[in-house]
Amino acid sequence: MNDDDVTVGPLSGPRPGQRAGTPGAGGGEPTGSEEAGRGVPDATVARLPQYLRALTVLAERGTETVSSEALAAAAGVGSAKLRKDLSHLGSYGTRGVGYEVARLVQQISEHLGLTQRWSVVIIGIGNLGHALAGYGGFASRGFGVVGLFDDSPAVVGKRVNGLVVRPLAQFEAAVADERPTIAVLAVPAAVAQRVCDRVVATGVSSVLNFAPVVLQVPEGVHVRKVDLASELQILAFHEQRRAALARAARLVPGAAPAGRGTSGEPEAAAVAGVVR
Amino acid sequence: MNDDDVTVGPLSGPRPGQRAGTPGAGGGEPTGSEEAGRGVPDATVARLPQYLRALTVLAERGTETVSSEALAAAAGVGSAKLRKDLSHLGSYGTRGVGYEVARLVQQISEHLGLTQRWSVVIIGIGNLGHALAGYGGFASRGFGVVGLFDDSPAVVGKRVNGLVVRPLAQFEAAVADERPTIAVLAVPAAVAQRVCDRVVATGVSSVLNFAPVVLQVPEGVHVRKVDLASELQILAFHEQRRAALARAARLVPGAAPAGRGTSGEPEAAAVAGVVR
DNA sequence: TAGATTGTTAATCGATTAACAATC
DNA sequence: TAGATTGTTAATCGATTAACAATC
Incomplete structure (x- = not known):
């Protein structure tokens, strides 16, 4: 989830500290007369464009129907997560069959508001x-x-x-x-x-x-x-941690738990003179 | 959290489906002899660059010490979250006083691996x-x-x-x-x-x-x-939902539950000047 | 000592995941 | 009917938040 999303909902109820974008899933307040798509979780919304893109690729290839398993693989997520995400939109699949690609493209597009320019x-x-x-x-x-x-x-x-x-x-x-x-x-x-x-x-x-x-x-x-720049910094963090772990493994070889694979680490050289 | 981060940890234990980057906080396996910074949560890592940037601004202004409250405000997060995040790095503040800006810059930089090029x-x-x-x-x-x-x-x-x-x-x-x-x-x-x-x-x-x-x-x-493009699509989703809510509010004006404030749709308010 | 502010605890919340009943 | 696959439930996990004891 990209929670850089500083969002405050239109309902702006004065309850202090309420973060909108995730409207009161608990309370009463039907919020209107919409059918579904009322309370799509942020994490789900952030993945919808990914699904849409994967579906577009499938559609171009002429695929008419796709299972959650296959679509999830194409989008790089687990199938359970995909099904859960889609269920928030109202669920347009057919048990035993899968999802109609064209229909799902349409539904996700509508939910994302892409039917207008x-x-x-x-x-x-x-x-x-x-x-x-x-x-x-x-x-x-x-x-x-x-x-x-x-x-x-x-x-x-x-x-x-x-x-x-x-x-x-x-x-x-x-x-x-x-x-x-x-x-x-x-x-x-x-x-x-x-x-x-x-x-x-x-x-x-x-x-x-x-x-x-x-x-x-x-x-x-x-x-x-x-x-x-932040994106690079986050990558750097992981590289740095990797290097630290590799160093630790060299110093305390016995402590290596298991399955370390090609235990030499690529960046060893680059690290040569670093912290800790 | 930006969970586009498809990451597989260096420990590569063969347990299928284990997502690393969030190493086994539960299990045994001390992973080595590092003191802290072992298990920094992904969400925290993603915010460190933000903190670092805010701190850099403060440092340039000559600020030597900053409270979690002030730093959090500068970084656009809550102070509790900030303190929790920093505590994962080892906590370098002084109770009753705050954080030494230069020291914190140094610590975060090291954790992000920015002390090397x-x-x-x-x-x-x-x-x-x-x-x-x-x-x-x-x-x-x-x-x-x-x-x-x-x-x-x-x-x-x-x-x-x-x-x-x-x-x-x-x-x-x-x-x-x-x-x-x-x-x-x-x-x-x-x-x-x-x-x-x-x-x-x-x-x-x-x-x-x-x-x-x-x-x-x-x-x-x-x-x-x-x-x-996904970023724009996510923004479009929120705009679309805003429009849908506004439409619903116009059709069922009585349904507005409470504290709706200037109950007219936000679009209108925003145009007139700045909302609230 | 009194005031301020951290670091941590515990409660809450949201998201993920596995499993399976429903159903095509 | 048998096989496949969805939609949903319940368990788990990770992240957020408020509150406060520790302590400068």
Whole structure:
């Protein structure tokens, strides 16, 4: 689960500390008249795009029906988890048979809100923003980039992927026109909060943040963070632990519990002079 | 928690289905002679970079000591969670006082393995790979990009951020020379698995994958995935749910249970200015 | 000593997993 | 009917949270 998802639900009940996005599964309050999909767990939501992608691949290959076992393998999860996840959407399988690929694609797409087109603006057209503006994966999945903004004279006015980069000063007016739902922030950390404040003030309620800062937003605004350096740091942690374990194993060879495999570890050299 | 982390631990005990990265907290097997940091939970590890960043900001401002309350606020988490997380590292605070910023920076850096320099190669120098190659956030956090590879004649030979893009054919030889620990994959989905296989075959044991596919890797190789389109899809899910709730609220206005605040749908409120 | 704040405990919550009854 | 596979239940596990005793 990517719990960088700083989300506060629209119900905004004043009970302090209630984290929405996981609405009161316990209480009463039917919340309305929806049938299912009311209380899809965050962890499940985060996996739906994966399932959808696996299903799309299957559909392209002409597969019409798939078992939870096979789909789970394609998506890299366990079949029990997959079935549980799908059951939250209402369960569209047939016992003894499996899931109809086309139907499931449709259902997941609807649940993810992909049956409509969402408009996206990108703010900050540096290296990364430029790449995002040109990323084919957005358009192909129903996200339309409708605006590019930056404040640097070096890029304003340039054409990127068919759009002209506009100065940030025009942002508010553009939003009033184009009504994007999602803003992608690819600006430097130092200005990210200020830009975010402006974005939120215009009514945009979802933000994808690439700046390495924790954005403060009012209730009701969703922020997801992609932090590239953090990803490397997390990998580094595991490498470091691996190296530490390998060192320990060399020092206390008898302590090795079992099945250590090719017990020499690849990074031994790189580690040669490190901590502890 | 970012549980895209497909990780298999170095202990590789043959017990089937055991997910490592969360080593047997229950069992016996002391795993060696390390003091602490043995069993840092994945969720905690994923937050350490956040803490480190917040601390760095504090350090730059000249702050010498910080309370869990203040640091937690800066990192966007609760103070209890922060203290619990830090306690997994061994706890370096002083009751009644707080944490010494410099000391904590040092401790977290060591735990993340950032006291050494990790070498990174980037494979796939399209839009995204190009941006990653130029991303300052890597170098500034101790990750050195030592190689860029691609197979397209359009980019091979070009100089990006001081490095010449080499053909993928030279990859194996280069790895033997430069011994990178981490490979970043920014290649098209269609070839990602094949490229990954080559990467893993050279002994690289950590992969950061930007291709929208689930990579199959042998035990002991860490893969983390960054999926840009998925991030947007998850945001779309929440927007879609928000819209559905708003619709339900309009149709059954009396059904609003309590504390609905400005019961109009959040979209409207957000547009008018900032919510709540 | 009095005030502050950590580190830890215990309760709670959400997510995962295995197993199996329901049912195609 | 026999075989297959879903949808759900119940057990387990890991993560979060609040509260507070320890202690600076």
